[in-house]
Each structure stands twice: as C-alpha cells, then as structure tokens.
Amino acid sequence: MQPDHATPARRASKPNRRSHRVRRVLVLLVLAGSQAAIAAPAAATLATPGAGNGAAGSASALIAAVIEHRAGHFDKAARAFDELARAGLPAAMHNLAVMHLGGEVTPSSVETARGLLEQAAEAGFITSQLALAELHESGRLGRRDPAGALPWLRRAADAGHVDSQVAVGTAYYLGRGIARDESQALDWYRKAARAGDVGAQYLVASMYETGLGVAVDLRLARYWYDVAAHLGDPAARGKRDQLDRQLSTATGAP
Numbered sequence: 001m002q003p004d005h006a007t008p009a010r011r012a013s014k015p016n017r018r019s020h021r022v023r024r025v026l027v028l029l030v031l032a033g034s035q036a037a038i039a040a041p042a043a044a045t046l047a048t049p050g051a052g053n054g055a056a057g058s059a060s061a062l063i064a065a066v067i068e069h070r071a072g073h074f075d076k077a078a079r080a081f082d083e084l085a086r087a088g089l090p091a092a093m094h095n096l097a098v099m100h101l102g103g104e105v106t107p108s109s110v111e112t113a114r115g116l117l118e119q120a121a122e123a124g125f126i127t128s129q130l131a132l133a134e135l136h137e138s139g140r141l142g143r144r145d146p147a148g149a150l151p152w153l154r155r156a157a158d159a160g161h162v163d164s165q166v167a168v169g170t171a172y173y174l175g176r177g178i179a180r181d182e183s184q185a186l187d188w189y190r191k192a193a194r195a196g197d198v199g200a201q202y203l204v205a206s207m208y209e210t211g212l213g214v215a216v217d218l219r220l221a222r223y224w225y226d227v228a229a230h231l232g233d234p235a236a237r238g239k240r241d242q243l244d245r246q247l248s249t250a251t252g253a254p
Contacts, residue, residue: 058084058087058089061080061083061084062080062081062084062089062091062092062095064080065077065080065081065084065092065095066095068080069095069099069104074099074104074105077095077099077104078096078099078104078105080092081093081095081096081099082096085116085119088123090119090120090123090124090125090128091120091125093116093117093119093120093123093125093128094116094117094120094125094127094128094131096116097112097113097114097116097117097120097128097131098113098131100112100113100116101113101140110135110140110141113135114132114135114141117131117132117135118132121152121155124159126155126156126159126161129152129153129155129156129159129161129164130152130153130156130161130164132149132152133149133150133152133153133156133164133167134149135149136148136149136152137149145177146171146176146177147177147178148177149177150168150171150177150178153167153168153171154168157188157191160195162192162195162196162197162200163192163197165188165189165191165192165195165197165200166188166189166192166197166199166200168188169184169185169186169187169188169189169192169200169203170185172184172185172188173185181213182207182212182213182214183213183214184213185207185212185213186204186207186212186213186214189203189204189207190204193224193227196231198228198231198232198233198236201224201225201227201228201231201233201236202224202225202228202233202235202236202239204224205220205221205222205223205224205225205228205236205239206221206239208220208221208224209221209239209243218243218246218247219247221239221243222240222243222244222247225237225239225240225243226240
C-alpha cells in the first residue's frame with residue numbers, strides 16, 4: 001500500500017481553514033454571541049459613565065462606537081474606543097488597535113496598535129492574540145518572526161481555539177519558529193481533532209498510519225479516518241476503506 005503523505009501544510013490550506021488575519025471587524029459579533037472571548041473579570045466589573053453599569057453598559061457603549069465607525073465617523077469612534085480601553089475593556093483596546101493599523105486615527109502607529117493588542121491579549125482576548133500572531137508572521141513589526149508569533153498562537157490554542165491548535169501543531173511539524181517535534185505536532189493535531197476539526201482528524205490518522213511522531217497503529221489510523229469520513233471528507237473515506245482491506249488481509253478474515 002502506498003500511504004497518502006498529506007502534509008500538515010497541505011491539509012491546513014484546505015478551504016475550511018480560517019486564516020489568522022487582522023480583520024476590520026470591530027468585534028460586534030463577539031458582543032452578540034461570544035462573551036467568552038472577553039476576559040470575565042473585565043466583563044463583570046466594568047462600568048461606563050453614562051451608559052449603565054457593568055457588562056451591559058460597556059457593551060452598549062462599544063456597540064455605539066462600532067456604529068460610529070461603520071458610518072465613517074472615525075474620530076468619534078476612536079474617542080469612544082479610547083475611553084473604553086482606558087476603562088479596561090479588551091474589545092475596545094482591540095478595536096482601537098485595528099483603527100491604528102488601518103490608518104484611521106491621526107497619528108496612526110503600529111507600535112501603539114501592538115501595545116493595545118498586547119493589553120487585550122494578556123486579558124485573554126483571543127481575537128487580539130491572533131492579531132498579534134499575524135503581525136509577527138507578516139513582518140509588519142519590522143521583520144517576519146514566526147518564533148514571535150508562536151506564543152500568541154499557543155495562548156489561543158490553550159484556550160481552545162481550534163485553528164490555533166492546528167497552527168501550533170504545524171509549527172512543530174515544520175520546525176517553524178521552534179524545534180521540529182513530530183510528537184508535539186501530533187498532540188496538538190489530536191486536540192483539534194477531538195474538537196471536531198476534519199483536517200486535523202485526517203492528519204492524526206495519517207501520522208498513525210505512517211508512524212510520524214508515534215508508533216504505527218493502523219487501527220487508530222482507521223478510527224480517525226472513519227471519524228473524518230463521517231464528517232464528509234471523501235479522501236478519508238477512501239483511506240478508511242483501504243485500511244479495512246489491509247486489516248482484513250492481516251487477520252485472515254474472509
């Protein structure tokens with residue numbers, strides 16, 4: 001049998017992989033449906049003057065600032081984000097950083113954006129952690145720095161961000177920004193696979209099949225190919241069926 005040597009870089013480049021880019025989306029959706037991305041202490045204790053108390057008031061003020069930004073009222077939006085950022089709201093720090101990166105405040109500063117993103121990221125704001133990783137990867141901070149990106153990806157991965165788990169696994173697999181370690185790569189791919197990432201499931205199966213970072217185990221390879229197949233990966237379906245034939249021959253089953 002000729003194993004399918006699908007590399008992590010190839011599998012991770014499939015359309016279902018989301019890229020880690022600094023997007024011009026000012027976290028309105030985060031407020032609407034993903035409060036976990038905002039550090040719990042900040043969301044629970046913030047009070048915005050004139051906008052109510054606690055998280056509800058902060059969210060209302062942030063939404064108002066987002067609306068100003070969408071209307072093109074950048075000065076008003078920046079002032080509102082700055083006030084909320086000074087009050088400790090990570091989402092506002094992130095939004096003001098994005099405005100700096102987009103040249104929407106005067107003067108704009110990449111270093112100011114970096115500082116704001118780092119404050120938000122340290123507070124557990126995953127969107128800012130991903131933005132910092134992208135700044136290091138892209139070279140916008142002066143040079144391309146995969147090693148500088150990796151700690152931020154690792155934080156997001158530790159918090160359960162599945163794409164970051166795949167990215168950290170691929171960094172270990174390729175030796176990108178860190179020493180190459182196939183066993184560590186497998187551990188991170190397995191985390192993403194258990195969270196339901198089809199590409200990671202295929203990679204874990206392939207590593208068990210070919211013995212990358214782990215002893216060859218065709219039964220575990222077959223298990224992960226089957227999981228990916230049931231989630232719609234046609235290549236995984238073919239590999240599962242191939243292993244079924246191989247395992248059947250090995251056991252002498254009719």
